[in-house]
Amino acid sequence: MSAPFVLLHPFAPFPLARRTRWLWLGVAALALLLIAAAGQWSARREASFQADSIHRAIEVHALALRGAAAKYSYLPFTVAQHPDVLAALAHPFDPAVLQRANHYIEEVNRRAGSDALYLIAPQGTTLVASNWNTPRSYVGQSYANRPYFSDALAGRNGQFYGVGQTTGEPGLFLSAPVRQGAEVVGVVTVKVSLQPIQEAWGFVRDPILLTDAHGIVFLGSVLPWLYQSRRAVAGSDLDWVLSHQQYGAHHSFALLPWKMDPAPDLPGFRVQTTIDGKPRQFLAVDEALPELGWTLTVMADYASVTRARERTWMLGLLCAGLLLLGGLYWQLRERRFAEQRDARRELEVRVRERTAELDEAHAFRKAMEDSLVVGMRARDLDGHIIYVNPALCAMTGYRADELLGRLPPYPYWHPDDVEQHWHNNDATMSGQAALSGFESRVRHRDGHDVLTMVYTARLIDAQGQHSGWMSTVVDITEQKRSALRQRQHEEQLQHAQRLASLGEMASTLAHELNQPLAALSNFASAAKAFAEQGRQELLVSSLDETAAQAQRAAEIVRRIRGFVRQRTAGQEDCVVGALVANVLALLQGEMRQQQARAVVRVPADLPKVRGDRVLLEQVLLNLVLNSLQAMQATPLERRVVEIDATVADGRLHIQVADHGPGIPAALAEQVFAPFFTTKPDGLGLGLNICRTIVESHRGRFTFADRVGGGTVFTLELEVSG
Structure with missing residues (x-):
């Protein structure tokens, strides 16, 4: 009866080991699936953040573009009502009339700050222009082929972006008809440069571009993309651009070096391209500006999405590895549980020792925090103060028991900066405080002011949850005073140098003043003699010369005083x-x-x-x-x-x-x-x-x-x- 038991016993563990192996393989496969899903979720989340950032940027840039166009939209209509403009159209061959109109339009253009302002006759020839006296004057030039001219001549307000036929400089052209009763007798046009907007875009990290109705890029932060197109420009579209000379010497428009892919679950699309010889990938979003006839495209670097996915994968693999090690440890622990029973008592002793060490470490950390010269303040999510160190108490003059549990406004807030304190408090509580910190002026209990620099970070509890905010408060009062003393010292050195330079000119200054003073004496004596002789004309001449010499002496003194003064x-x-x-x-x-x-x-x-x-x-x-x-x-x-x-x-x-x-x-x-x-x-x-x-x-x-x-x-x- 015992033989079968002896034969089967050696093989009994194998089915259990086989089941355990399959269980581990299943857990590993599930972990890999979860890691892959987490990576995709992280990538989508990062891409969503990018899309939100792009939409905020689009709102800012679209507002700037609309503002640039709207700022001068009133100008052509206003100028079209002026009598001098109407007179120039009525008498196009009268030089005096045209000159008055030239001066009027030149002054309006100067005050408005636009690039150019000009009046076009119904035949398309410019009669009057703000740059009438410059080598590249618009006067006499024909703009009959421009859309803004034909639109205004038809009684509508015109709008057109293109390269200037005369200057070769691009700009936005806005036009309005000049009416004589119901008849359109001319066109007033203002040219506005968008160059400041392009220069501002040059400081933006990721590409921004503006395309017209044909898909041609005419404004953007990546200069090699200018006058390239997002789609093929041919046929009637190309004929329209060339017939209106919209982009000057550019007669063909190559396709942008982009490879575009859809971005599922996200607005916009992905763009693969090369910038400065480096391959780049971006998330791009288009925003139509129908009132301008343009399309604004804003991009964000897509590499951060890939990095987010890879970081999540790496973190998931690390966690899986830790879990695997933990599982192996647990299996080993179960296998040796019987052997460890006798060691449990020793383990309890070690735990007590470790607890004592932790208590000692806590006491040491508390002593170290109390010895810091930098103020420390912890607050919960509602703004209650839950911890302050002695340095902060010394900085404000209040004891710890007077601060713990307090809600804003705190007693050390400066009465003159209460609004700023509330602003900083709200920014901190909402998690929007600047990582670089912010300056804050507080009032010590004894009444003197203390200038501080405050840095805030999240406070994480033992469960890994966000439980409040920890702020580091640095007293920078003496640093500010030192900076002020340094500036005063530099001003005194500059003043000393001016006085030294003045000393080198002292003899020359005396000679300069002696000349007008001697002349004053001579002219005064001559005036007295002419008065006694009754020679009125010579008397007036001598008095005029006396006044001129007095003015000359005053001018010399004024210049010296302006140079020597301490404040600039x-x-x-x-x-x-x-x-x-x-x-x-x-x-x-x-x-x-x-x-x-x-x-x-x-x-x-x-x-x-x-x-x-x-x-x-x-x-x-x-x-x-x-x-x-x-x-x-x-x-x-x-x-x-x-x-x-x-x-x-x-x-x-x-x-x-x-x-x-x-x-x-x-x-x-x-x-x-x-x-x-x-x-x-x-x-x-x-x-x-x-x-x-x-x-x-x-x-x-x-x-x-x-x-x-x-x-x-x-x-x-x-x-x-």
């Missing part, structure tokens, strides 16, 4: 020619005393620069003074200061050159060092302060040897936007 005017748009003229006017006496002259090559049409006029004049004055002093040993015929201004690579370059001995190579590296000078009575601050001023204007200040002898100093500044 601040940021403004500065004309380079005016800066140079003011500096040379201040140095007239110095140049006359040095028997030197200035050669100025500053074109009148240079763009303005944005900056502090007084500080920029200080830089130029220091450079011209240095040039004059460097040429004291130069022959008289070569004592020339050359001042040039040009525009290169979108930046303004101002050069001041002299004919002196130049800067020795051994001293070149020390030129900009503070307190370094080769003058016996110099402070050694001039060039150092000049470089500080130029760099504060986001510019560059350099020097080089001049060909033929001398030194050239170059200021490179940004032009006004």
Whole structure:
């Protein structure tokens, strides 16, 4: 009876092992399916976020485009009502009438800020234009082939985007009919540039483009895509574009280098393309602008969707691996359960020891938090304060028991900044607080102000749930004071340099003032003599000369006072020619005393620069003074200061050159060092302060040897936007 049992016993475990193996395989397959599904869900979720972001961007860009068109839509109709415009159409061959209309339209265009404004006769020839006195004037040009002209001539308001036939520059053309009773007798058109919008798009990370009704890209952030088409342009569409010369010299429109795929469950479509030689994939959404006849396309990088899917897969595989290890551990634990029964007591001892260690670690962490000099504050989801450390209590002057449990408004909120405190509190509670933190002014209990920097992060409990917010509060009061002292120190150094420059001109200033004062005395004596003789005409002439000399003396004093004053005017748009003229006017006496002259090559049409006029004049004055002093040993015929201004690579370059001995190579590296000078009575601050001023204007200040002898100093500044 025992033989069958002995034979079957060795094979008894095999069916159980086989079932366990199949169970593990089933669990692994299910885990892989769940991981794949989770990856797809993560990708769809990321793509949905991208679509929402694109829709928000579309709203902003569409509003800007509509605003650019609507801003000037009233202008053609308004100008069409003016008597001078109607008179020009009634008398198209009267030069005086046309000139009045030219001046009127030029002034309206200047005040409105549009690119161009012009009046077209019914035959299509321009009679009057805001650029009538420029080389590329519209006057005499025919625009009969333009749609905006034919629409307005038919009594409708016209709208058309294209490249200008005369200037070759693209723009949006808006037109309105000029009516004489029920008859259309002419067309008024305004040209508006969309270049500022394209320049703004250039700073956007992902592509944005605008296409017309034929699918041709005429505005966008990716310049190689301009004048390419989303679909083939041929037949009547191409004939229409060419007959109206919509895009100037562009007669064919290649297809965009896109491969487009549908995006299931998402608005828009996927685009595969190459930008700057790199393959890219985007999620693109189109938005029709029917009132403009355009289509706005905004894209977002699709790579983040792929990364989200891959991250989820990796995390799922990691979790599956951990679960597998846990299962193996559990199986091993079950197999050895009997062996561990005797060790359970020892394990309980170890648990108690571990608990004691955790208590000690908690106490250590508490002591460490209490010793921090940075304030810590924890709040629950309703805004109750649930934890503060001693540093925050010292920062606000309130004890922990006075703060715990409090809801906003908190007692340390500054009474003058309550609205800002509420704004910061709402942003934090909604999870929209900036990761870079925000500044906040609080009121200490004793009444003094404390400037802080607040950084907030989510507070996660032991179950992994979001339970509140933890804020780090840094006292930056002393840092702010140091920054203020530094700015005051820099202003004092600049003021000291201006006074030093003024001291160098003191003798010349006395000579400059002596001349008008001596002239005042002579003319006053002459006026008295003419009055006694009854010579009325000569008396009036002498008094006029007296007033002129008094004005000259006042102008000299005004310039010196404006240069020496401690406070500057601040940021403004500065004309380079005016800066140079003011500096040379201040140095007239110095140049006359040095028997030197200035050669100025500053074109009148240079763009303005944005900056502090007084500080920029200080830089130029220091450079011209240095040039004059460097040429004291130069022959008289070569004592020339050359001042040039040009525009290169979108930046303004101002050069001041002299004919002196130049800067020795051994001293070149020390030129900009503070307190370094080769003058016996110099402070050694001039060039150092000049470089500080130029760099504060986001510019560059350099020097080089001049060909033929001398030194050239170059200021490179940004032009006004």
